Amino acid sequence: MKEVRVAHIEELNKTAEEFLRDLDPEEKAVVVGLSGNLGAGKTAFVKEVARVLGVTGEITSPTFVIQKNYDIDFHGFKTLVHIDAYRLEKGEDMKPLKFKDTLADKNNLVLIEWPEKIESILPKATRKIVFETIDPTTRKLTFYGKDE
Numbered sequence: 771m772k773e774v775r776v777a778h779i780e781e782l783n784k785t786a787e788e789f790l791r792d793l794d795p796e797e798k799a800v801v802v803g804l805s806g807n808l809g810a811g812k813t814a815f816v817k818e819v820a821r822v823l824g825v826t827g828e829i830t831s832p833t834f835v836i837q838k839n840y841d842i843d844f845h846g847f848k849t850l851v852h853i854d855a856y857r858l859e860k861g862e863d864m865k866p867l868k869f870k871d872t873l874a875d876k877n878n879l880v881l882i883e884w885p886e887k888i889e890s891i892l893p894k895a896t897r898k899i900v901f902e903t904i905d906p907t908t909r910k911l912t913f914y915g916k917d918e
């Protein structure tokens with residue numbers, strides 16, 4: 771477990787870099803749940819991660835499409851998968867998006883907003899970041915590893 775205080779959104783870049791530094795592909799997709807209230811900074815974090823990974827163009831929240839994929843080339847990861855499960859009710863709702871295939875592909879780095887909504891289908895090794903709003907510009911991020 772690691773806590774990081776992000777005093778201003780401009781500091782998120784450094785936080786995203788540190789998050790990615792030690793991340794390498796495993797046997798299956800690396801999955802990270804992003805938890806926290808509305809406006810806590812989950813999408814802002816994914817945008818920063820995408821930017822560090824060299825994704826160009828607009829990165830928008832997949833609230834309505836649920837999932838967006840971006841081509842990347844980083845430590846062996848080939849695809850950044852951004853999922854926003856806010857509008858879903860249960861794990862089965864991910865079936866039409868072939869979530870099992872997404873999880874089976876070791877080239878995927880999967881970041882999921884509102885993971886609680888689809889908890890029943892998340893792998894045991896899912897990592898977690900909890901986002902908390904401290905004040906209008908400050909957020910606290912708590913990182914949990916796959917075994918925590």
Ligand SMILES: Nc1ncnc2c1ncn2[C@@H]1O[C@H](COP(=O)(O)OP(=O)(O)OP(=O)(O)O)[C@@H](O)[C@H]1O
Nearest residue numbers: 776778779807808809810811812813814907908909
């Ligand atoms: N230190 C900070 N880190 C991240 N975001 C910040 C920070 N300070 C201010 N913000 C602002 O907080 C908002 C975070 O919005 P964001 O869409 O990322 O939240 P979210 O957690 O994805 O919410 P939702 O659950 O609605 O998807 C943005 O407007 C961003 O500019």
Ligand SMILES: [Mg+2]
Nearest residue numbers: 812813831883
């Ligand atoms: Mg969001």
